[in-house]
Amino acid sequence: MQLEVNITGKSFESAAGKRHDVLDNVTFTLNAGEVGVLFGPSGCGKSTLLRILAGLDGNYRGQVMCTPGMRLGMVFQEPRLLPWRTVEENVRLAAPDVDDGRLSALFEVLELSSHRNHFPGELSLGLARRVALARAFAIEPDFLILDEPLASLDNALAGRLRDQIATLVASRKMMTLLVTHDVDDAVRLGDRLFFLSPRPARILHVETIATPRATRGEPDINEIKRQLSQLDLANM
Amino acid sequence: MLRLLSFTLFIATWWIASLVIGDAKLPAPPAVLSVLVAEARSGALFINLGATLARVALAFTLAMALGSAIGYLMGRVSLANRLGDPWLILLLNLPALVVIVLAYIWAGLTEVAAIAAIAINKLPTAVVTLREGARALDPALDEMATAFALPRGRAFRHVILPQLAPYIAAAARSGLSLVWKIVLVAEYLGRPNGVGFEIGVAFQLFDIPLLLAYSLSFAGVVLVIETLMVQPFETRLTRWRLRAA
Numbered sequence: 001m002q003l004e005v006n007i008t009g010k011s012f013e014s015a016a017g018k019r020h021d022v023l024d025n026v027t028f029t030l031n032a033g034e035v036g037v038l039f040g041p042s043g044c045g046k047s048t049l050l051r052i053l054a055g056l057d058g059n060y061r062g063q064v065m066c067t068p069g070m071r072l073g074m075v076f077q078e079p080r081l082l083p084w085r086t087v088e089e090n091v092r093l094a095a096p097d098v099d100d101g102r103l104s105a106l107f108e109v110l111e112l113s114s115h116r117n118h119f120p121g122e123l124s125l126g127l128a129r130r131v132a133l134a135r136a137f138a139i140e141p142d143f144l145i146l147d148e149p150l151a152s153l154d155n156a157l158a159g160r161l162r163d164q165i166a167t168l169v170a171s172r173k174m175m176t177l178l179v180t181h182d183v184d185d186a187v188r189l190g191d192r193l194f195f196l197s198p199r200p201a202r203i204l205h206v207e208t209i210a211t212p213r214a215t216r217g218e219p220d221i222n223e224i225k226r227q228l229s230q231l232d233l234a235n236m
Numbered sequence: 237m238l239r240l241l242s243f244t245l246f247i248a249t250w251w252i253a254s255l256v257i258g259d260a261k262l263p264a265p266p267a268v269l270s271v272l273v274a275e276a277r278s279g280a281l282f283i284n285l286g287a288t289l290a291r292v293a294l295a296f297t298l299a300m301a302l303g304s305a306i307g308y309l310m311g312r313v314s315l316a317n318r319l320g321d322p323w324l325i326l327l328l329n330l331p332a333l334v335v336i337v338l339a340y341i342w343a344g345l346t347e348v349a350a351i352a353a354i355a356i357n358k359l360p361t362a363v364v365t366l367r368e369g370a371r372a373l374d375p376a377l378d379e380m381a382t383a384f385a386l387p388r389g390r391a392f393r394h395v396i397l398p399q400l401a402p403y404i405a406a407a408a409r410s411g412l413s414l415v416w417k418i419v420l421v422a423e424y425l426g427r428p429n430g431v432g433f434e435i436g437v438a439f440q441l442f443d444i445p446l447l448l449a450y451s452l453s454f455a456g457v458v459l460v461i462e463t464l465m466v467q468p469f470e471t472r473l474t475r476w477r478l479r480a481a
Binding site: 055085 | 385
């Protein structure tokens with residue numbers, strides 16, 4: 001499994017007829033078992049890029065090549081659950097073939113076991129995010145997209161959820177693409193960090209983290225963060 | 237309990253009013269009841285109610301099915317909306333009487349003409365309601381369905397239909413009350429049976445007890461259908477809302 005992204009541009013016309021460039025050159029490849037992190041300022045076009053990669057927007061210049069039959073699991077920024085279906089039904093709807101044992105294990109890891117029969121309206125944002133994660137993992141994806149899965153959660157909750165995501169990502173050899181604003185999350189979860197410029201977005205710098213995720217200790221993480229803080233992104 | 241009290245109050249008001257106005261114009265409840273029992277014994281009541289109910293069921297189903305499909309299409313496809321909109325406005329504002337009379341002239345005094353005329357009267361309101369529903373569909377959930385590659389049928393059933401459900405219920409509710417009203421006019425003008433026909437006969441003979449007997453039994457049937465079928469259906473559809481905190 002491999003994802004080859006070779007986008008040369010993306011623009012859209014506003015209601016007033018003015019052309020806005022959202023993406024410039026964005027070129028990278030992602031291999032199975034690898035976690036790529038898109039890191040960039042708000043409004044730089046990350047969500048547009050994700051929508052293109054998810055096949056939701058075909059109107060761009062360039063091409064995105066992936067292995068045919070690739071299964072996509074996506075966690076949107078808002079959970080996007082069906083409010084009229086229970087937690088379990090929401091997951092099973094996306095993943096009709098998931099077996100009971102696997103589903104139970106997934107709910108166990110994400111601490112959702114006691115919420116199976118709740119409706120999304122009864123859940124907090126943190127819980128709803130975890131249901132969205134469960135849904136994306138239940139389909140056993142080949143390509144996983146996580147759009148700011150830790151945004152607007154308090155630190156303790158975000159930390160726990162980050163550990164749960166790390167566990168789940170490590171449990172399957174797939175391509176993962178994570179969008180985040182937080183260097184700490186990027187360094188703890190990612191293998192390769194793509195630094196994006198302000199709009200129209202292009203890749204300014206790619207940082208590959210040599211130490212495997214599993215063996216990355218606190219000193220390693222602090223060292224990587226220190227190095228990253230010395231990058232002069234503004235002048236690239 | 238409250239319903240029973242409300243019903244008793246209705247009977248009492250009626251009785252007192254009949255005493256004040258006089259039996260000739262407003263017969264007292266027992267007089268109407270005796271006519272009702274006689275009609276029921278001869279079987280005419282049930283034949284007429286049955287004929288009316290069958291027309292309501294057919295016209296309602298036809299108009300709901302067709303109206304929902306057209307409304308959904310017009311809400312989703314802007315070309316369909318631009319093509320259909322003038323027709324919709326025309327139909328919405330066309331008086332029921334015009335449709336019924338024209339239907340009888342063009343298709344004869346037939347069952348098909350009656351049912352088609354009733355359905356055409358109800359159709360535009362269903363179209364308008366469902367068009368609003370289709371316009372209000374959440375694009376974020378559509379994207380979710382696309383990203384997870386949900387097959388079309390599953391997406392329609394689990395993602396689209398539940399969003400349309402309140403609109404379908406609203407169209408059914410308002411449409412049913414419209415059909416109840418129009419069916420009697422259609423029967424009055426051109427059918428040899430049904431509640432509307434009997435009311436027409438009673439009107440010509442100035443037989444007020446017969447008129448009231450049919451009107452009230454019709455109202456009773458409407459009430460029973462509303463409470464036993466429409467309301468439980470609505471409750472079921474909005475189950476997930478009630479439980480939400």
